Amino acid sequence: MTQAARLDLDAQTMTINDSSATLLVSNSVDLAHSNTMALSCVADSVVTLTNEAQLDDFMATYAEDVEHQLSLFVLSGGSNVLLPAALNAVVLQPKMRGIHLTAQTDDYVDIEVMAGENWHDLVVHTVNQGWYGLENLALIPGLTGAAPVQNIGAYGVQLEDCLQYVRAYHLPTQTWHHLSAADCQFDYRDSIFKRTPNTWLISRVAFRLHTDPTHILASYGDVQTVAQRYAEQQEREQANPS
Template identity: 40%
Template structure:
């Protein structure tokens, strides 16, 4: 029977390792338990927040909510052809372990997203992406419980409102409890080698899914700290997207500006902006700062609380704006 835990310590429930306590906590292993959790939450008169791997989250010291840790597991094959396979994956499955499983099956599509921390259920919320690939291109449907309508629903890709690091689920945090995600993967290798360091793989005449997977892991390991060693939430700021007119104005002042095409707009490299603003490797009195190898990553080696993380984030945003006139936006969600 699912049990409520009062005053739950959440310090081990996020990759930033911020000290935090939830007023109430449930561990959710089966989707059929959701109505019970919802009813219990109503009785308590508290908001409900769903926690996955905690890899994209800033926890402040006291969370005055019912926190539900989603641990729903399972990988189910829905269909299979010579070219594709469609899978239904439980929201509580570890993301990287699932990617590794897909590579072992020789399924292509997710290999560029290897070593991203977190769970399957969190992936569509953030529309996770890396090295030229976004999960939005692979999701066919998200299955969830709608807390407003109080019923299980199926949301097709076109209704998920996927955007750069954004989605319907992020826009309406607290409304949906994702139970599983359905994805369509390739059984034939369809490599995406658009990201600079991966281009060298184009020379490999016998390229496999595993080659790309291993290259991505090597890149991420070199650039990003292991959260188990140095607490962090990965890329902390979104890459700013500017109109062509805005971009030209900034480029005139900074000819070396690192940028990429983004449809009819231009995407800037947030890490480069932060580095040029002089914050790479810098930390505050509480040890919170920008990683010495990648300025985009905010690290928390002394396990300071979430308020200290947010203070540093404001420092970074202010410094970049003063230097470039460009606004940065945080990727992680904030729980209070």
């Protein structure tokens, strides 16, 4: 483990207080519980972020170290990463939570989703609310903040189809950015975030979803089969109410 990648802590863990929460910084952390393959990987330091202000505070506190010697590694849900036995870096884990309705009309809703929200749980939530567009992306593992990195997709739908913008922190310049879908440079399972790893930390993702279920893309293979079975079940229940 290289000293350069460790934060200078008086103890094994430390806290930085801001106006809204306490930022936890830990040294010598095994990331086995932070990746879906449960691989043991001891990171030099781990910074757990529960709001955006904490990232500003951390970067301000360690600005000189980050500029000259510290390697930063952004780790979301750990569902698409193969970690080494030792990671000589400061791991930044975005754990911000929250789903916010920002606009609503008869035709659509706009929502902002924080990076630490579980992706599948988000999809279930939107369907339960009658907001459509993400349903084909159900059961994809990981957190929402990682979804734009891969431009996740399934059954004829890609994330970029519903994405409005991403709020992300550019680590080299220590500045926040509002990136439109075009700015994200999406391609098939690809994006600017994937092509420049550990350069951006995504804190929130914004979507525009439809309120009309006819926008559901049900013409794709198995989705059409499931939709047909559901329609037949609904017809039977209406014909034979209990």
